[in-house]
Amino acid sequence: MSFPGFASLWAAWLFLIAAPLIVFYFLKLKRPRYEIPSLALWRAVINDQRVNSPFQRFKRNVLLLLQLLLLCLLVLAAMQPFIVGGPARGDYVPVLIDCSASMAATEKPGGPTRLDVAKERIGELIDALLPNQRMSLIAFSSTARRLTDFTDNKRILHDALDKIEVVDVPSRIEDALQMTEALVRTTTMGIDSVLMFTDGNLPEQVDFELSFQINYQQLPPAGKNIGITALNARRSSGGFWDIFVRVEASAAGQSAADVELVQNDTAAGTQHVVLDAKEAERLVFRVESEQEAQIELRLRPSDDDSLASDNVAFLTLPRVRLLTVFVPPDLASYRHALRAIPSVELLPQEGADAKPTLPTYDLLITDRKEDLEIEAAAALYVGIVPNDLTSLVKVNEGSADVVDWQRGSTLLQHVQLAEIQSTDEPHSTEGTADGDYEQLGYEILAFGRRGPLILSKRVGARVGFYLLFHSDRSTLPYRVAFPIMVSNLVEVALQQSSLSEVRGESTGVLPPLPLDRSRAYTVRGPEGFELGVASDENALVSGIPAERVGTYRFYDGGDVRKQVGVGLLDARESGLTATDEIRFPEDLAVSAAVEDVRTDKPLWPTFAILGFCVLLVEWWYFHRRPGGVPTQ
Amino acid sequence: MNEPSIKPQIASKAQLTSLLDNDVLARLERMRLKPRRRLTNRSQGEHLAGKGGSSIEFSDYRDYAPGDDMRYVDWNVFSRLHRPYVKQYQYEEEMHVTILIDASSSMQYEDKFLRAKQMAAAFGLMGLLNVERVSVYSCNHTGQRPVFLPPCTGRANMSRLFEFLERLEAGGDFPVEQAVEAVLARHRGRGIAVVLSDFLTFGDLTRPLNLLYSAGLEVCAVQILGPSEIDPELTGDLRFVDSETGHTLDVSSVGDLLGIYHQHRLSLEEELAQHCRSRSGRFLAISARDSLSWVLFDLLRRRGWVQ
Numbered sequence: 001m002s003f004p005g006f007a008s009l010w011a012a013w014l015f016l017i018a019a020p021l022i023v024f025y026f027l028k029l030k031r032p033r034y035e036i037p038s039l040a041l042w043r044a045v046i047n048d049q050r051v052n053s054p055f056q057r058f059k060r061n062v063l064l065l066l067q068l069l070l071l072c073l074l075v076l077a078a079m080q081p082f083i084v085g086g087p088a089r090g091d092y093v094p095v096l097i098d099c100s101a102s103m104a105a106t107e108k109p110g111g112p113t114r115l116d117v118a119k120e121r122i123g124e125l126i127d128a129l130l131p132n133q134r135m136s137l138i139a140f141s142s143t144a145r146r147l148t149d150f151t152d153n154k155r156i157l158h159d160a161l162d163k164i165e166v167v168d169v170p171s172r173i174e175d176a177l178q179m180t181e182a183l184v185r186t187t188t189m190g191i192d193s194v195l196m197f198t199d200g201n202l203p204e205q206v207d208f209e210l211s212f213q214i215n216y217q218q219l220p221p222a223g224k225n226i227g228i229t230a231l232n233a234r235r236s237s238g239g240f241w242d243i244f245v246r247v248e249a250s251a252a253g254q255s256a257a258d259v260e261l262v263q264n265d266t267a268a269g270t271q272h273v274v275l276d277a278k279e280a281e282r283l284v285f286r287v288e289s290e291q292e293a294q295i296e297l298r299l300r301p302s303d304d305d306s307l308a309s310d311n312v313a314f315l316t317l318p319r320v321r322l323l324t325v326f327v328p329p330d331l332a333s334y335r336h337a338l339r340a341i342p343s344v345e346l347l348p349q350e351g352a353d354a355k356p357t358l359p360t361y362d363l364l365i366t367d368r369k370e371d372l373e374i375e376a377a378a379a380l381y382v383g384i385v386p387n388d389l390t391s392l393v394k395v396n397e398g399s400a401d402v403v404d405w406q407r408g409s410t411l412l413q414h415v416q417l418a419e420i421q422s423t424d425e426p427h428s429t430e431g432t433a434d435g436d437y438e439q440l441g442y443e444i445l446a447f448g449r450r451g452p453l454i455l456s457k458r459v460g461a462r463v464g465f466y467l468l469f470h471s472d473r474s475t476l477p478y479r480v481a482f483p484i485m486v487s488n489l490v491e492v493a494l495q496q497s498s499l500s501e502v503r504g505e506s507t508g509v510l511p512p513l514p515l516d517r518s519r520a521y522t523v524r525g526p527e528g529f530e531l532g533v534a535s536d537e538n539a540l541v542s543g544i545p546a547e548r549v550g551t552y553r554f555y556d557g558g559d560v561r562k563q564v565g566v567g568l569l570d571a572r573e574s575g576l577t578a579t580d581e582i583r584f585p586e587d588l589a590v591s592a593a594v595e596d597v598r599t600d601k602p603l604w605p606t607f608a609i610l611g612f613c614v615l616l617v618e619w620w621y622f623h624r625r626p627g628g629v630p631t632q
Numbered sequence: 633m634n635e636p637s638i639k640p641q642i643a644s645k646a647q648l649t650s651l652l653d654n655d656v657l658a659r660l661e662r663m664r665l666k667p668r669r670r671l672t673n674r675s676q677g678e679h680l681a682g683k684g685g686s687s688i689e690f691s692d693y694r695d696y697a698p699g700d701d702m703r704y705v706d707w708n709v710f711s712r713l714h715r716p717y718v719k720q721y722q723y724e725e726e727m728h729v730t731i732l733i734d735a736s737s738s739m740q741y742e743d744k745f746l747r748a749k750q751m752a753a754a755f756g757l758m759g760l761l762n763v764e765r766v767s768v769y770s771c772n773h774t775g776q777r778p779v780f781l782p783p784c785t786g787r788a789n790m791s792r793l794f795e796f797l798e799r800l801e802a803g804g805d806f807p808v809e810q811a812v813e814a815v816l817a818r819h820r821g822r823g824i825a826v827v828l829s830d831f832l833t834f835g836d837l838t839r840p841l842n843l844l845y846s847a848g849l850e851v852c853a854v855q856i857l858g859p860s861e862i863d864p865e866l867t868g869d870l871r872f873v874d875s876e877t878g879h880t881l882d883v884s885s886v887g888d889l890l891g892i893y894h895q896h897r898l899s900l901e902e903e904l905a906q907h908c909r910s911r912s913g914r915f916l917a918i919s920a921r922d923s924l925s926w927v928l929f930d931l932l933r934r935r936g937w938v939q
Contacts, residue, residue: 031871033871036741036872036873038875041832041861042881046881046883046889048896
């Protein structure tokens, strides 16, 4: 048993009050007057009773003893004693609280969520805060929010704690750690360790150089769960779409559910799935849709399901149409390659005017600088140096070949660029490094000997590829790689235009959405979410937080201009797997604590209550009628 | 031996006094004081004081001497022994019964003063009916002269005695030891002195007892205490106030001191008894709640105070 400590030891000086208390007690002791015939006998009694020991006097003064006891209890309460619960804690205690989607999981139906359990524990910590301790609450999910500064105001801490809610997004710990590190650096007083309350549904490997200790408090595991972890659709022939749904079960046990597909608020199919622990299954639905359609997948668990947010997912099927591709007639090689690809409408058509007729295209392939103004979801600029790169790269006549290229990029997948020769020789100007291109937003896809050969840049929702050499002055059109590259380009355009494959959007931030240019909209979402936004000059609305599973609608006045449904769609969150050890760079690892945080238990409320009880007893004793005194 | 109520009855035409019932008076008429010592006045009385008197109570024989009254020669003895013997009879002398009633404030409690007046009436009545000289003193306030009933004798003064006692009021701070001295300053004559008091005094009681003894008075001390003095039921912290002086005494945890209190009370009784015995006197401690009949006709008889 550890000896209790005192947070305000100076208050022990208050014990000196006992001296005047004793003095005043004997000076002002109120005794009931009782008249007797004569004091003769009692005086003899008192003379006989006054023995040498002065403590006899105290022994018979119950009221004084009660007052001294009350004083002792109050002084002890003022000294703020506490029972040391564990190793000494620092004066400043940052507390990280996971509020990601998995924290809404319950151990049993109707039971408390993981976040509720965490709140309860943190609430106890707040109540046990000693006067010299400050606490700061940081909630994290995919991002981190500092809820309070370092404070010892328990009301503020409790209020902030009560306001924490689960958001339907996966957890990322890096933001929280960076924020905590900033706190550690800015706080002058020492921070021994950082408390982190989470269900352990975190990445096992975190790319963060840890400079402080983490007390990893893992919450009890939740019950079994089954949820939708992936949703996408691929267009098939005949105006049909194949809907792919991935359903996964958590490690807690076997689960079963009915998965219902709803197309434009009409049930379009149901499948039953039974999964063992940690098992996943891919379900395929086929729906027919020529026009844009809203797809909603609803998962109805047959038995217990600890997490509800992953039981629904959304998908928007685009209208079925041909990919519009604009290629000037001069680029015969590209037009030739494109003619072999179905579902492509090649523009301008043979014999038509070479000028663009549509306001926007799905794909643009051009070698004319004036076509830079044409709007397209994807574009390939051949032999054109972007205006913002003219100071970095020059194209001379010579001989250029490809040294290396990014084989994983969407444009160059399965494309063999080795032994490609070009008479255009792009080269970086003197002093230009690869980082200079990246700073301007370009990604180098292919490297020549003296500089980049192929670049890509994403501007808003659009992606552009730049062949710094003209393909007609190279051996590229004569290689097998050429039609593959064109095919990849079409795939990119299809994806950009969402014509062949669409994915269910997940929570976090809504993707940039094309709307009218420079116009204000109101976004309304689940659980009363409402936000005013405005589209930019590119007619895009972006950066809209979507932390709740559901449908977000864009209102222009009273009309719904667009709607997007988002689901959790995260295998780790639905799996409810707990990471017992988080690894950091330099072989650092943080393991889940074996035992709960043992708090320093303050004793002053106990002493205060005891003091109050003694006060009541003393009050009763002071006012009671002395026994034996006649009622006359 | 408590009786339910000792409140004085209102004197009616049938009652001679409110202090004592008629039947008690009737029984008291047949009783007389029985002092231990021969403390009588030389004047003729009815108290048998010694041999050689002229009463009808035979005392002894002695040889005949010339000049003796021939009427006292026992001729029956002379006829058997052929020697003259003279019969001797006890003297019948007057005895002064002095009754001192402590009328200080301490006697006001719990009918102590009433009981003292009743006892005084009883002793006085026995004295009057036995043709003794009876005087009664009552002492209230220090410095004031005692209220007293001048010596009187005979049945004719019975109502006078009762009226005097009935008019007595308690209250004052006259300590009993000083009261005795004040009484002796006025008193004349030998006999017995009945002192009716609670004897709760800070003063020395040996001096007044010595003065009584040297004045030729046999001390008959009766200590009358109230029930709350004999067996107090007190607890807690109290401030006692003296009824006579107004002085206070703070006592804590009174309940814890009751044992010592009882020791001191019994010690006082024993001390008083010892003082009286050593001066050929007698001491009696009674409670104000004791039955008057029991005290007068049982306790006093058994203790040999009366016959």
